[in-house]
Amino acid sequence: MAHRLTVIGTGYLGATHAACMADLGFEVLGLDVDAERIARLAAGDLPFYEPGLEPLLRRGLESGRLRFTTSYDEAAEFGDVHFLCVGTPQKAGEYAADLAYVEEAVTRLAARLRRPCLVVGKSTVPVGTADRLARRIAELAPVGGDAVLAWNPEFLREGFACKDTLHPDRIVVGLPADQGAAGHAEKVLREVYAPMLAEGTPFVVADYPTSELVKVSANAFLATKISFINAMAEVCEAAHADVTKLSEALSYDDRIGGRFLGPGLGFGGGCLPKDIRAFMARAGELGVDQALTFLREVDEINIRRRIRMVDLARELLGGSFIGRTVGVLGAAFKPDSDDVRDSPALDVAATIRGQGGRVTVFDPRAMDNARRAQPALAYGESALAAARGAHVVLLLTEWSEFRRMDPADLAEVVAERNIVDGRNALDPERWRSAGWTYRALGRP
Template identity: 55%
Template sequence: MRMSVIGCGYLGAVHAAAMASIGHDVIGIDVDEDKIATLSSGAAPFFEPRLSELLQAGRASGRLRFSSRMEDAAGATVHFIAVGTPQLPGGHAADLRFVDAAVDALLPHLRPGDVVAGKSTVPVGTAERLAARLATTGTTLVWNPEFLREGWAVHDTLTPDRLVVGVPAGPSGDLAADVLREAYSSAIDAGVPFLVTDLATAELVKGAANAFLATKISFINAMAEIAEAAGADVTLLADALGHDTRIGRRYLGAGIGFGGGCLPKDIRAFAARAEELGRGEAVGFLREVDAINLRRRDRAVQIVVDALGGLVFGRRIAVLGAAFKPFSDDIRDSPALDVAVRLRGLGADVIVTDPAALDNAAALHPQLGYERQRDDALRDADAVVVVTEWDEYRRDLSPIHAAGLVRRRIIIDGRNCLDAEAWRAAGWDYRGMGRR
């Protein structure tokens, strides 16, 4: 099938490369000439495992091309809209300018029978509004939300846990659903559920999924606050809760909280849209979910201050991690960098290291110190703070344990990802987030 992907940022580039890898003829469109040049060369403009390999394979096969000209999308059977929907400045609602601009630019190049599939995360009601504009061309709009995890985006695109397609009622919607079935036939043949809904439900699925995930993370972080006050261990608590099949252990990891370019802004936009619909009270709890999440960053800083006896000024603090999560170079709303900046504001000499996100971090926060090698960041440190749980910080501990590398053996486990007993046995003052 010939398809276009409008918007070649994180979502669009991965989607285009993945679709080409399963045999489709894909053209990716973006207004950023530099990004198009990078992608066309077979290189990824951001860090995502396996993406570069897919880009190079797609380029070599001739099934994957990139362009800055919207007219090159003409002739595709399905057009995926994968542009960003950032948070509006000064508010919580989603900024839909890029979605509207993509549709406006695509309209002259559509044919009767084409399918436009929205993948961007949008407030419920957006699809209905856009469908009316596209109907004048004989084009059917469907909504096909994405559920990608950064660091696992290629895997999640090729082997998703479900596919959701919202379609309009009537024959055109049925035909459009069949087009998407064909587009995703390899995944469907492998047993991935294919769920057909109305447009509004498909839009709500993404927001509801993120709201639930954020709530689960903030719930266990709230329990961490209680555990700390009561002298309990939140990790053992989470283990016990996780054995309940109604709850499950996944995403019950207490720590510094969530960040990134999706979850924080998506739950705020979800709540803002609920307010517009006159049902803000239904998701009022999301304000507390957000507040708990931000409070964890405050707590991480306080743990560092307490560990250093309240004397932070001039102390060298090694911060392990800059990306908001491992296997990514994304620093948007990164809890790791937020903590580093706050410590720097208290007068500490902060040195940040990260396997993938260091250049992005240095461009955004030049006032911090940076070292590419972990051991260089650790050298002469008065305290070590683990804030992004990269495998090399969780597992390869010998250089950190080694005598003489750091000035003081204080480690703050902002992700509760380390073996507390092992660190204490090695002579470290280990401090977790709600752990004994």
């Protein structure tokens, strides 16, 4: 008999995991305390944009394999395997992760566990959290030691979440020290992930702390690589060199590779910034803060890119934004997403408005979220509308429709042909030959 799955928390991670597991044939019950979110999901309405996910959601609902609830009692009774997909945002005014939502979810679920089950943490948490939560479950669960905790970090990329769930590049499971419990948890997870394992996906078995470190270590490495090439962009600007050619040359070195070596405005979103900060905070608590001091500079390089983008735009306008109109293309932190959390694009737009510029923003998917996050900005209904009357246009999120823009079409609506390419996504010669003054981060 197939395991019945619950997914606790139906945000980006949870909704994706629930829909994908249902598509694999499992009976899945998604749980969230947000009744409005649950109602939308139950109606087949995805509360965020992710390519390919909404059809999976609707297919699961129509098949009857996927349902949603706000009841912990129902979830505890239903599930053989409970996936914890609750958010761990950054604490206000601190670097550390806020574990309140995870701890509340575990407490409420554990108190209702009356039959043997496996609880599987997928949330990104500071190392040491799983061991503490395992003790909490053992104390609270009526079934006692027959409620076992495993840790199974997620590695989703926004824009590729369905692929990353259904065809992951690796599966990591952190198991308890007790051999009997560990053997049972591994067996169950191998059964749940059998379709992925049949494709040859590596299955890495570790202990709790190692599994907790995998996600934050991967994010720290990725952030470091992005900030490295952006640090080189700073040097290139000072030396009148071209960082895009530097990046290309580096990419042919097998030891380095070209992925995520694209210079530009830097990273944002709900994971990388808060995860590297939480990692630094946890290292300090463990007394090894010196091991991760380099991440502070990684973070600062990333923030400096935003400042430099504002400076470049101001330079093109003769030193001031006051009385000038700025068209901003992009609000999401990356293309194929509507996520504006810690978005470099939206941060730059708001900063310019704060310095006196009249700013109009357009994004193909993130307009609603952008309006909620920055209601004082103006918003256009298209790229041309955002650029109308602009003295400078900023490309800040590299959506494909922005890459394909015709310089001549844009020239017809702007006040001055000035463009700053924050993602090195455009062909400089094409734009310059159309009469534009083209500037980009890290290029002459």
